[in-house]
Amino acid sequence: MNDNETTAPGESGALVSATPGGVVAQSQADAVDRFENPGLPPHVHRLADDDESAAKRAERQVATMFGLSMLGALVFLVAYFVVPDESTFYFPGIGIASTQNVVLGVSLGISILMIGLGAVHWAKTLMPDTEVVEERHLQASSPEDRAKAVASVSKGGEAAQLPRRPLIKYTLGGALGLFALPLGLQVAGSLGPTDVEELKTTIWDPSYNDGKPIRLMRDPEMTPIKLEDVTNGSVFHVMPETLQKFIDEGKHVLEAKAKAAVILIRLDPELIKVQKARDWGVDGTVAYSKICTHVGCAVGLYEQQTHHLLCPCHQSTFDLTEDCTVIFGPAKRPLPQLKIQVDDAGYLVAPQGFDQPVGPSFWERLR
Amino acid sequence: MNALAARRRHPAAIAVLLLLGLLVTGGAYSFFAPKDANAAPTVSADAVQDGKNLFLANCASCHGVNAEGTKSGPTLVGVGAASVDFQVSTGRMPLAGPNVQAPVNKVKFDETEIAALAAYVASLGAGPGIPEEKWTTVIQPGTPENNKAIATGGEIFRVNCAMCHNFAGAGGALTRGKYAPALDEATPRQIYEAMVTGPQSMPVFNDRNISPEGKQQVISYLAAQRDQTNVGGFSLGNLGPVSEGLFAWVFGLGILIAGAVWLGKKAA
Numbered sequence: 098m099n100d101n102e103t104t105a106p107g108e109s110g111a112l113v114s115a116t117p118g119g120v121v122a123q124s125q126a127d128a129v130d131r132f133e134n135p136g137l138p139p140h141v142h143r144l145a146d147d148d149e150s151a152a153k154r155a156e157r158q159v160a161t162m163f164g165l166s167m168l169g170a171l172v173f174l175v176a177y178f179v180v181p182d183e184s185t186f187y188f189p190g191i192g193i194a195s196t197q198n199v200v201l202g203v204s205l206g207i208s209i210l211m212i213g214l215g216a217v218h219w220a221k222t223l224m225p226d227t228e229v230v231e232e233r234h235l236q237a238s239s240p241e242d243r244a245k246a247v248a249s250v251s252k253g254g255e256a257a258q259l260p261r262r263p264l265i266k267y268t269l270g271g272a273l274g275l276f277a278l279p280l281g282l283q284v285a286g287s288l289g290p291t292d293v294e295e296l297k298t299t300i301w302d303p304s305y306n307d308g309k310p311i312r313l314m315r316d317p318e319m320t321p322i323k324l325e326d327v328t329n330g331s332v333f334h335v336m337p338e339t340l341q342k343f344i345d346e347g348k349h350v351l352e353a354k355a356k357a358a359v360i361l362i363r364l365d366p367e368l369i370k371v372q373k374a375r376d377w378g379v380d381g382t383v384a385y386s387k388i389c390t391h392v393g394c395a396v397g398l399y400e401q402q403t404h405h406l407l408c409p410c411h412q413s414t415f416d417l418t419e420d421c422t423v424i425f426g427p428a429k430r431p432l433p434q435l436k437i438q439v440d441d442a443g444y445l446v447a448p449q450g451f452d453q454p455v456g457p458s459f460w461e462r463l464r
Numbered sequence: 465m466n467a468l469a470a471r472r473r474h475p476a477a478i479a480v481l482l483l484l485g486l487l488v489t490g491g492a493y494s495f496f497a498p499k500d501a502n503a504a505p506t507v508s509a510d511a512v513q514d515g516k517n518l519f520l521a522n523c524a525s526c527h528g529v530n531a532e533g534t535k536s537g538p539t540l541v542g543v544g545a546a547s548v549d550f551q552v553s554t555g556r557m558p559l560a561g562p563n564v565q566a567p568v569n570k571v572k573f574d575e576t577e578i579a580a581l582a583a584y585v586a587s588l589g590a591g592p593g594i595p596e597e598k599w600t601t602v603i604q605p606g607t608p609e610n611n612k613a614i615a616t617g618g619e620i621f622r623v624n625c626a627m628c629h630n631f632a633g634a635g636g637a638l639t640r641g642k643y644a645p646a647l648d649e650a651t652p653r654q655i656y657e658a659m660v661t662g663p664q665s666m667p668v669f670n671d672r673n674i675s676p677e678g679k680q681q682v683i684s685y686l687a688a689q690r691d692q693t694n695v696g697g698f699s700l701g702n703l704g705p706v707s708e709g710l711f712a713w714v715f716g717l718g719i720l721i722a723g724a725v726w727l728g729k730k731a732a
Contacts (some may be wrong), residue, residue: 191699193691217727318678323672326673328668330668330674338468362667398638398644400642401668403639403665405535405639409627415730451614458541
C-alpha cells in the first residue's frame with residue numbers, strides 16, 4: 098500500500114488553495130472581519146500505509162471477519178435443517194427460548210454484521226484515505242439541452258395529432274381527472290359511519306328486548322347477576338342480556354360489545370354525593386359505561402380505596418363518588434350512568450338504556 | 465499500568481467507568497442496607513390464643529388491641545382469614561413503614577404463626593376464609609379440556625384483571641405512586657385470596673362474581689403464562705410499548721450513534 102506515498106503530509110496543502118472557499122476569500126480580501134478558510138488539516142499516514150507488516154495484519158483481520166461471516170451463513174444453512182422446530186432451551190435473561198429462533202437469528206446476524214465490520218475495517222486501514230476536493234457543478238442542464246427536451250415533447254404531441262384533435266385532448270383530461278375522485282372518496286368515506294343514529298343507541302336500549310328491562314350479565318360468562326352477589330368493593334364487568342343474540346348469530350358481536358361494555362361497582366351509598374347517581378343505582382351499587390369519553394378505551398382500572406376509575410390509555414380519571422365526573426386527564430365528559438333496578442327474580446336489570454350517547458364525542462352528538 | 469494509561473482517553477472509557485461506578489454503588493448498597501429485625505414469637509397449642517398473642521405483639525400498635533382499627537390502620541373485624549394469610553404470607557404486613565401502598569416484603573412469620581394469626585382474626589368476625597386446596601391446584605396444560613379451561617381463565621383474566629395487572633400479569637401503574645403488582649411471584653393461594661379480599665386498591669372479586677372454578681382457571685392461566693416459550697426473544701418485562709420504546713431509544717439509537725462515530729473517525 099505504498100502507492101499512497103504520492104500524497105506526503107506537506108502536499109495536501111496544495112489542494113487547499115484550489116477550494117472554492119479559498120477563491121472567494123481572495124476576491125474579498127478587503128473585508129477585514131472575513132473568516133479565513135482554514136483548509137484541510139495536514140494528511141497523516143496510517144500505520145498500514147507505511148508498514149508492510151501492519152498492512153498484512155490488517156488484511157488478515159479483514160479476511161477473518163469475512164471468514165466469520167461465511168461461518169455464520171454456513172451455521173444458518175445447517176441449523177435450518179438440523180434444529181427441530183419445537184426444541185427449546187434456557188437462555189439467561191430471556192427464559193425458555195426457541196432454539197431455532199435463537200440459532201438462526203444469531204448466525205444470520207453474525208453473517209451480515211461481519212460483512213459490514215470487515216468492509217469498514219478494510220476501508221479504514223487499507224483503502225486510500227487521501228482528502229479529495231471536488232468542485233460543485235450546476236444542477237440545471239444547459240439551455241440547449243432544455244430547449245431540445247421541450248422541442249422533443251411538443252414534437253411528440255404534434256405527431257400524436259393532439260393539437261388537431263381537441264376531442265381526444267379534453268376527454269383524456271376528463272378521464273384522468275375523474276379517476277382521482279374514487280381514490281379521494283375512499284378516504285373521505287372511511288372517516289366515519291354515514292348513519293350516526295347508530296352511535297346514539299346501544300343494545301342496552303329496551304327496544305332490543307321487546308321493550309322489557311334488560312338483565313346485567315357477567316362478561317365473559319354471560320350469567321345474570323343478583324344484587325346480593327355484588328358485595329361492597331366488588332367490581333363486575335358487565336354485558337347486556339341482549340348480547341347473547343349477537344353471540345348466537347355470530348354476527349357484529351364486537352360492534353355490539355364495543356358500545357355496551359358496562360362496569361358495575363358497589364360502594365358505601367353514603368359516599369355517593371350526587372342524588373341522581375344514588376337514585377339510578379341500588380344500595381350503592383352503580384353501573385357506568387366502560388367506554389372512555391375521550392377516545393373510547395375501556396375504563397377498567399378501579400381503585401377501591403379512592404373510588405376513582407382510571408382509563409389506561411391516557412390516564413383520564415373519573416370520580417365515582419361525583420357521578421363519574423372527570424377529575425384528571427383529557428376526557429371532557431363524565432361517563433354516562435346506566436340506570437339499574439332489581440327485577441322480581443332478584444336479578445339486576447337496566448330499565449331504560451343510556452340517556453345519552455356513550456363513548457367519544459362525534460360531530461352530530463347533541464350534547 | 466502503561467496500557468491502562470494509554471487507554472484512559474479511549475471513547476469507551478467513560479462508559480466503562482460509569483458502569484463500574486454503578487455496579488460498585490449498587491453492590492455497596494445491598495451490602496450495607498439495613499437488614500430486617502427478626503423476632504421469633506413463641507408457638508402454643510391453642511391457635512386462636514397464640515394468634516392473639518402474636519397480634520398484640522406485632523399488629524396491635526396500628527390495628528388496635530381489639531383489632532378495632534386506629535388512625536394508622538383499618539379494623540380487622542370481618543376481614544377474614546384469607547386477608548390475613550394474603551397480607552402476612554406476602555410480607556406486606558407487618559408494614560415496614562407508612563407508604564402509599566404496602567409493598568411485597570420479607571415474610572416475618574412461619575406457616576403455623578400465620579395460621580394462628582389468621583385463626584384469631586377469623587374469630588373476630590365472619591369473612592372470606594382460606595380457599596380450599598381443590599381450587600388452588602393449578603390445571604396443567606396437555607389434555608383438550610385442560611387447555612380449554614386455561615384459555616377460559618385467560619379470557620376471564622383479560623376482562624377482569626388485565627387492565628391493571630397487564631395482559632401477561634406483569635403489573636402496572638395506578639395513580640399517585642400506587643401500582644398493581646406483578647403476579648409472577650404470587651402463589652395460587654395468594655392469587656385466590658387477593659381476588660376474594662380485594663387488598664388495598666384492588667376491588668373485590670367474590671366467589672359469586674368469579675366462581676371458584678373461574679378463579680382456578682385464572683390461576684392456571686397465570687401459571688401457564690410463566691412457563692411459556694419466549695419465541696420473540698427478550699420480553700422486556702412484557703410491558704409493551706414503554707419498555708420496548710425505551711430499549712429502542714437507548715440501545716438502538718446508542719448503537720447507531722456509536723457506529724456513526726466509529727465510521728466518521730479518521731483512521732490516522
